Amino acid sequence: MADHQEASVTLPSDSASVSTARRYVAEVLSEWGLPDDADTADSVRLIVSELATNAVQHTFGQSPTFTVDVRLEREEWLRIGVTDSHPRWPKRLPAAVQQDNGRGMVIIRWLTAEAGGRLSVTPTEDGGKTVWIALPWTVGAGAPARTTTGC
Numbered sequence: 001m002a003d004h005q006e007a008s009v010t011l012p013s014d015s016a017s018v019s020t021a022r023r024y025v026a027e028v029l030s031e032w033g034l035p036d037d038a039d040t041a042d043s044v045r046l047i048v049s050e051l052a053t054n055a056v057q058h059t060f061g062q063s064p065t066f067t068v069d070v071r072l073e074r075e076e077w078l079r080i081g082v083t084d085s086h087p088r089w090p091k092r093l094p095a096a097v098q099q100d101n102g103r104g105m106v107i108i109r110w111l112t113a114e115a116g117g118r119l120s121v122t123p124t125e126d127g128g129k130t131v132w133i134a135l136p137w138t139v140g141a142g143a144p145a146r147t148t149t150g151c
Helices: 016-031 039-057 104-114
Strands: 004-012 065-073 077-084 118-123 129-136
Touching: 004 016, 016 039, 016 065, 016 077, 039 065, 039 077, 039 104, 039 129, 104 118, 104 129
Parallel strands: none
Antiparallel strands: 004 065, 065 077, 077 129, 118 129
Protein backbone atom coordinates (compact mmCIF):
# COMPACT_ATOMS: atom_id res chain seq x y z
CA MET A 1 0.00 0.00 0.00
CA ALA A 2 1.23 3.47 -0.83
CA ASP A 3 1.99 5.88 2.00
CA HIS A 4 -0.48 8.31 0.56
CA GLN A 5 -3.71 7.91 -1.38
CA GLU A 6 -5.84 10.74 -2.63
CA ALA A 7 -8.92 11.49 -4.64
CA SER A 8 -10.65 14.72 -5.56
CA VAL A 9 -13.66 15.99 -7.41
CA THR A 10 -14.64 19.50 -8.48
CA LEU A 11 -18.35 20.22 -8.63
CA PRO A 12 -20.55 23.19 -9.52
CA SER A 13 -21.70 25.31 -6.58
CA ASP A 14 -25.24 24.03 -6.81
CA SER A 15 -27.39 22.35 -4.17
CA ALA A 16 -27.55 19.16 -6.29
CA SER A 17 -23.78 18.86 -5.90
CA VAL A 18 -24.05 18.25 -2.16
CA SER A 19 -25.39 14.71 -2.60
CA THR A 20 -22.89 14.11 -5.41
CA ALA A 21 -20.02 15.09 -3.10
CA ARG A 22 -21.36 12.86 -0.32
CA ARG A 23 -21.72 9.85 -2.66
CA TYR A 24 -18.29 10.44 -4.18
CA VAL A 25 -16.54 10.43 -0.80
CA ALA A 26 -18.51 7.38 0.35
CA GLU A 27 -17.47 5.48 -2.80
CA VAL A 28 -13.80 6.42 -2.37
CA LEU A 29 -13.77 5.38 1.29
CA SER A 30 -15.50 2.13 0.43
CA GLU A 31 -12.78 1.42 -2.16
CA TRP A 32 -10.19 2.15 0.53
CA GLY A 33 -11.78 -0.42 2.86
CA LEU A 34 -14.20 1.53 5.06
CA PRO A 35 -17.46 -0.42 5.38
CA ASP A 36 -20.53 1.59 4.37
CA ASP A 37 -22.24 0.76 7.66
CA ALA A 38 -19.35 1.87 9.90
CA ASP A 39 -20.03 4.69 12.36
CA THR A 40 -17.11 6.59 10.83
CA ALA A 41 -18.71 6.32 7.38
CA ASP A 42 -21.94 7.85 8.70
CA SER A 43 -20.04 10.69 10.38
CA VAL A 44 -17.97 11.37 7.26
CA ARG A 45 -21.07 11.47 5.04
CA LEU A 46 -22.69 14.03 7.34
CA ILE A 47 -19.51 16.10 7.60
CA VAL A 48 -19.10 16.16 3.81
CA SER A 49 -22.75 17.14 3.41
CA GLU A 50 -22.33 20.04 5.82
CA LEU A 51 -19.05 21.23 4.29
CA ALA A 52 -20.43 21.03 0.74
CA THR A 53 -23.62 22.82 1.79
CA ASN A 54 -21.52 25.61 3.30
CA ALA A 55 -19.50 25.87 0.07
CA VAL A 56 -22.73 26.24 -1.91
CA GLN A 57 -24.83 28.42 0.41
CA HIS A 58 -22.33 30.71 2.10
CA THR A 59 -20.20 31.80 -0.85
CA PHE A 60 -22.98 34.00 -2.18
CA GLY A 61 -22.43 32.99 -5.79
CA GLN A 62 -18.78 34.10 -5.67
CA SER A 63 -17.43 30.55 -5.96
CA PRO A 64 -18.73 28.87 -9.13
CA THR A 65 -17.28 25.51 -8.07
CA PHE A 66 -16.00 23.73 -5.00
CA THR A 67 -13.52 20.89 -4.69
CA VAL A 68 -13.59 17.94 -2.33
CA ASP A 69 -10.20 16.38 -1.56
CA VAL A 70 -9.90 13.03 0.20
CA ARG A 71 -6.51 11.87 1.45
CA LEU A 72 -5.40 8.83 3.36
CA GLU A 73 -1.99 9.38 4.91
CA ARG A 74 0.06 6.32 5.91
CA GLU A 75 -3.16 4.52 6.85
CA GLU A 76 -3.18 6.71 9.97
CA TRP A 77 -5.15 9.84 9.09
CA LEU A 78 -8.08 10.47 6.81
CA ARG A 79 -8.15 14.09 5.67
CA ILE A 80 -11.10 15.60 3.85
CA GLY A 81 -11.05 19.16 2.60
CA VAL A 82 -13.65 21.26 0.86
CA THR A 83 -12.26 24.23 -1.04
CA ASP A 84 -14.11 27.21 -2.44
CA SER A 85 -12.91 30.54 -3.79
CA HIS A 86 -14.87 32.81 -1.44
CA PRO A 87 -12.64 34.69 1.06
CA ARG A 88 -15.08 34.50 4.00
CA TRP A 89 -14.07 31.85 6.53
CA PRO A 90 -16.73 29.82 8.35
CA LYS A 91 -17.97 31.15 11.66
CA ARG A 92 -19.63 29.41 14.54
CA LEU A 93 -22.86 31.13 15.57
CA PRO A 94 -23.47 31.86 19.24
CA ALA A 95 -25.79 29.35 20.90
CA ALA A 96 -28.33 32.10 21.64
CA VAL A 97 -28.85 32.93 17.96
CA GLN A 98 -32.22 31.56 16.84
CA GLN A 99 -31.98 30.64 13.18
CA ASP A 100 -33.21 27.76 11.06
CA ASN A 101 -29.71 27.19 9.69
CA GLY A 102 -26.13 28.09 10.52
CA ARG A 103 -25.32 25.14 12.76
CA GLY A 104 -23.22 23.23 10.20
CA MET A 105 -19.86 24.11 11.73
CA VAL A 106 -21.10 23.11 15.18
CA ILE A 107 -22.12 19.71 13.80
CA ILE A 108 -18.82 19.32 11.95
CA ARG A 109 -16.75 20.26 15.00
CA TRP A 110 -18.70 17.92 17.26
CA LEU A 111 -18.52 14.91 14.91
CA THR A 112 -14.83 15.51 14.25
CA ALA A 113 -13.99 15.80 17.95
CA GLU A 114 -16.09 12.75 18.80
CA ALA A 115 -14.02 10.69 16.34
CA GLY A 116 -10.75 11.96 17.86
CA GLY A 117 -10.03 14.28 14.95
CA ARG A 118 -9.43 17.93 14.34
CA LEU A 119 -10.72 20.72 12.13
CA SER A 120 -8.70 23.44 10.45
CA VAL A 121 -9.12 26.12 7.82
CA THR A 122 -6.34 27.11 5.43
CA PRO A 123 -6.21 29.91 2.87
CA THR A 124 -5.82 29.13 -0.83
CA GLU A 125 -3.59 30.98 -3.28
CA ASP A 126 -6.62 32.49 -5.04
CA GLY A 127 -7.98 34.06 -1.84
CA GLY A 128 -10.43 31.32 -0.95
CA LYS A 129 -10.13 28.69 1.75
CA THR A 130 -10.15 24.98 2.44
CA VAL A 131 -11.97 23.60 5.46
CA TRP A 132 -10.19 20.41 6.51
CA ILE A 133 -11.12 17.64 8.87
CA ALA A 134 -8.60 15.02 9.93
CA LEU A 135 -9.81 11.78 11.48
CA PRO A 136 -7.83 8.81 12.77
CA TRP A 137 -8.01 5.95 10.24
CA THR A 138 -8.66 2.64 11.95
CA VAL A 139 -9.37 0.55 8.86
CA GLY A 140 -6.79 -1.46 6.95
CA ALA A 141 -7.05 -0.07 3.42
CA GLY A 142 -5.57 -1.69 0.37
CA ALA A 143 -7.08 -0.19 -2.74
CA PRO A 144 -5.01 1.72 -5.28
CA ALA A 145 -5.08 5.51 -5.38
CA ARG A 146 -7.92 7.18 -7.22
CA THR A 147 -7.71 10.67 -8.65
CA THR A 148 -10.61 12.40 -10.33
CA THR A 149 -10.89 16.00 -11.44
CA GLY A 150 -14.56 16.22 -12.37
CA CYS A 151 -17.92 14.68 -11.92
